Amino acid sequence: MSQIDDLPPLREVLAAHELNARKALGQNFLLDLNLTQKIARTAGDLAGAHVIEVGPGPGGLTRAILSLGAEKLTVIERDQRCLPALEEITAHYPGRLEIIEGDALKTDFAAIAGGKPVRIIANLPYNIGTQLLVNWLLPETWPPYWQSLTLMFQKEVAQRIVAAPGDSHYGRLGVLAGWRTAAQIAFDVPPQAFTPPPKVTSSVVHLTPRDKPIAVEAASLERLTQAAFGQRRKMLRQSLKPLGGESLLQKAGIDPTRRAETLSVAEFCTLADAL
Incomplete structure (x- = not known):
């Protein structure tokens, strides 16, 4: 039993x-x-x-x-x-x-x-x-x-x-x-x-x-994270090149020489919003 x-x-x-x-x-x-x-x-x-x-x-x-x-x-x-x-x-x-x-x-x-x-x-x-x-x-x-x-x-x-x-x-x-x-x-x-x-x-x-996550389009955040972590050893200006690269990062106020693993969730949301 x-x-x-x-x-x-x-x-x-x-x-x-x-x-x-x-x-x-x-x-x-x-x-x-x-x-x-x-x-x-x-x-x-x-x-x-x-x-x-x-x-x-x-x-x-x-x-x-x-x-x-x-x-x-x-x-x-x-x-x-x-x-x-x-x-x-x-x-x-x-x-x-x-x-x-x-x-x-x-x-x-x-x-x-x-x-x-x-x-x-x-x-x-x-x-x-x-x-x-x-x-x-x-x-x-x-x-x-x-x-x-x-x-x-x-x-x-x-x-x-x-x-x-x-x-x-x-x-x-x-x-x-x-x-x-x-x-x-x-x-x-x-x-x-x-x-x-x-x-x-x-x-x-x-x-x-979460009751109120940062307002951003889910599809944009998914595309962004796939690109950023698809080449995680590279600087973001390189890994995000297909999505706008350096110009996208400057628009979001993020240093293009940073790598994906250093960005906070909020920074990824800012990038996705800029995208």
Whole structure:
């Protein structure tokens, strides 16, 4: 018997449904239900909340979210093999779990939210995690449809999300996340917590939206950061040449000899506005 509900332990679920993690889908399953509860708790009090989870797999985090009182949980799962295991959870928590079979990168999360705030909690597949985060950070309207993001990444990616100027991990993700959110690493998860164990440590990152981020066009900031950090060892006058180079930097009042990793989020916003 598991410690958070009376459904079977996850190892039994994997065996019963002949589930093995597939590298092509970026899968690494978390089987420790106490750990999945710790991840879910990082999102705060879930009582009465609508939560969206991406890539639930056999449902370890799914069960944790429901056990902590989420009123509704919508999961998006691409792997058909996992659906029967998730259906068993639906039966245990009637009326609270909605299963959507599909690709998260093609999913309209705002439509799922339906105009009401949601929380997104996920042990993201490694191969799509970064792109999903960028999509969630750059909706056209702000504040966004989500109240918070509680997400698992490879530790190196997590460090890039929370990095500040001057940090060796500071780059495009740090600027985009720092612009619109307050982001922090909640805790690390060792490889041995997963089946199969990945080669790297993972980290849970919690992001909450800023009420009033600096007003600038998201598409301009994204273009600018891609160019600036695409050649991060070069001076900005060189890396930003396709976008105006020295004249753009002078317009924004920024020294053309500086490098991308020295600019604050506010300075990137000034540049994007000038662009």
